[in-house]
Amino acid sequence: MTSPSRPASPDPTVDADTVAVIGAGGIGVAWAVLFSAAGVGVRLHEANETVRSRAIAEVRSKLAELSGAGLLEEEVDAVISRVAVTETLEEALAGAAFVQECVVEDVDVKHALFAEMDRLADPAAVLASSTSTIMASRFADGLPGRHRCVVVHPGNPPYILRIAEIVPAAFTSEETVAAASALMRRVGITPIVLHHEIEGFAFNRLQGALLREAYCLVRDGVVSPADLDTLVREGLGLRWSVIGPFTTSELNTRGGLRRHAEVLGPIYARIGVERATENPWSPETVERVATEIESRLPHAAWEENVRERDRAMIRLSSLLRGFANPLAPAPAPAPAPADAPGRDGAADGTKPSPATPSEHREAPAHDARTAAGASRTERVSSVSSLRM
Numbered sequence: 001m002t003s004p005s006r007p008a009s010p011d012p013t014v015d016a017d018t019v020a021v022i023g024a025g026g027i028g029v030a031w032a033v034l035f036s037a038a039g040v041g042v043r044l045h046e047a048n049e050t051v052r053s054r055a056i057a058e059v060r061s062k063l064a065e066l067s068g069a070g071l072l073e074e075e076v077d078a079v080i081s082r083v084a085v086t087e088t089l090e091e092a093l094a095g096a097a098f099v100q101e102c103v104v105e106d107v108d109v110k111h112a113l114f115a116e117m118d119r120l121a122d123p124a125a126v127l128a129s130s131t132s133t134i135m136a137s138r139f140a141d142g143l144p145g146r147h148r149c150v151v152v153h154p155g156n157p158p159y160i161l162r163i164a165e166i167v168p169a170a171f172t173s174e175e176t177v178a179a180a181s182a183l184m185r186r187v188g189i190t191p192i193v194l195h196h197e198i199e200g201f202a203f204n205r206l207q208g209a210l211l212r213e214a215y216c217l218v219r220d221g222v223v224s225p226a227d228l229d230t231l232v233r234e235g236l237g238l239r240w241s242v243i244g245p246f247t248t249s250e251l252n253t254r255g256g257l258r259r260h261a262e263v264l265g266p267i268y269a270r271i272g273v274e275r276a277t278e279n280p281w282s283p284e285t286v287e288r289v290a291t292e293i294e295s296r297l298p299h300a301a302w303e304e305n306v307r308e309r310d311r312a313m314i315r316l317s318s319l320l321r322g323f324a325n326p327l328a329p330a331p332a333p334a335p336a337p338a339d340a341p342g343r344d345g346a347a348d349g350t351k352p353s354p355a356t357p358s359e360h361r362e363a364p365a366h367d368a369r370t371a372a373g374a375s376r377t378e379r380v381s382s383v384s385s386l387r388m
């Protein structure tokens with residue numbers, strides 16, 4: 001992941017005090033909320049004048065939601081003073097150590113924009129794309145600064161779903177991945193670094209697998225769209241909000257994950273073969289699902305429905321953040337200084353050291369039982385000023 005003729009490398013130790021966010025649609029505004037709440041200055045650029053003129057109000061209204069839920073440490077005015085909306089791309093990029101592109105999902109638009117950003121941005125700045133589906137090799141190949149281009153794909157919205165997939169192209173430098181990961185940790189996001197590019201990345205491949213089966217079940221008359229949503233919302237979703245699918249396999253079967261694979265593997269393999277043939281989302285099925293969904297959620301109220309969803313996720317995520325992953329490996333205790341009378345690390349349960357979620361993920365498994373009991377509440381990320 002190196003480039004022979006690169007002008008400068010992103011510095012993984014650099015604290016990005018100013019980031020540029022390009023595009024002020026739903027995702028750009030959400031990044032601006034996240035970065036500003038975490039104490040980072042934001043220059044938000046948007047090409048469309050109407051969208052640009054309402055961008056600050058959008059950021060403010062989301063910050064106010066967070067504040068109203070007791071999730072913002074500072075006053076909204078103090079946070080929003082870190083956000084500046086710029087008319088030109090050049091103004092947004094000036095002095096920014098990190099750029100988060102959030103424009104429309106169109107490879108040609110992104111390709112042209114990355115060429116422009118590579119020309120205008122500080123040579124050591126990271127150029128990250130929020131794209132949900134387009135690999136960096138499709139929009140940054142051939143650029144002189146392609147080594148600093150990378151996908152940083154958030155969950156929607158990133159100030160609530162605290163993960164981002166970092167997807168390097170073969171030409172992306174390790175320093176770029178390290179710098180993007182460090183910034184994500186700083187603002188309270190757990191970076192999930194994919195080892196190589198793949199269409200749909202991991203998040204949307206998983207989401208796509210579930211949707212493929214969901215459409216098939218509705219198409220075949222097995223279940224109604226409303227009941228399918230309920231099944232995921234109140235069943236799989238609730239469980240997945242505390243443990244992932246592999247941990248579920250481990251805990252759902254006496255004998256653990258291996259036994260689970262023995263018992264259920266052949267059945268899931270048969271289902272996989274049955275679905276392996278082409279199972280597109282047929283227009284008829286999409287129409288049927290859309291009609292049923294719209295009878296409950298009229299499209300005219302889309303913006304309000306999104307806000308309501310976000311309010312619910314804010315409430316839920318603040319609860320979940322209170323106990324983090326109950327089964328996460330804990331950080332290794334810090335070595336005690338030679339002259340210290342006793343240990344002062346998290347494992348003694350008295351004074352846990354602050355740690356980012358990813359530090360939990362990467363910590364050695366053998367510490368899990370000792371420190372998992374040690375004050376889970378305090379082991380939430382303290383890097384962001386969002387109280388979540």
Ligand SMILES: NC(=O)c1ccc[n+]([C@@H]2O[C@H](COP(=O)([O-])OP(=O)(O)OC[C@H]3O[C@@H](n4cnc5c(N)ncnc54)[C@H](O)[C@@H]3O)[C@@H](O)[C@H]2O)c1
Nearest residue numbers: 023025026027046047048051102103104105130131132156
């Ligand atoms: N919506 C999601 O659930 C989601 C989740 C994760 C990632 N993403 C990705 O984030 C990106 C943005 O998605 P969105 O939902 O915010 O889209 P959106 O359509 O709401 O917003 C895109 C904005 O970019 C602006 N824009 C277009 N070209 C521009 C340019 N050259 N310079 C400045 N501004 C420009 C548009 O005017 C628009 O306001 C996409 O790549 C999308 O795939 C979306």
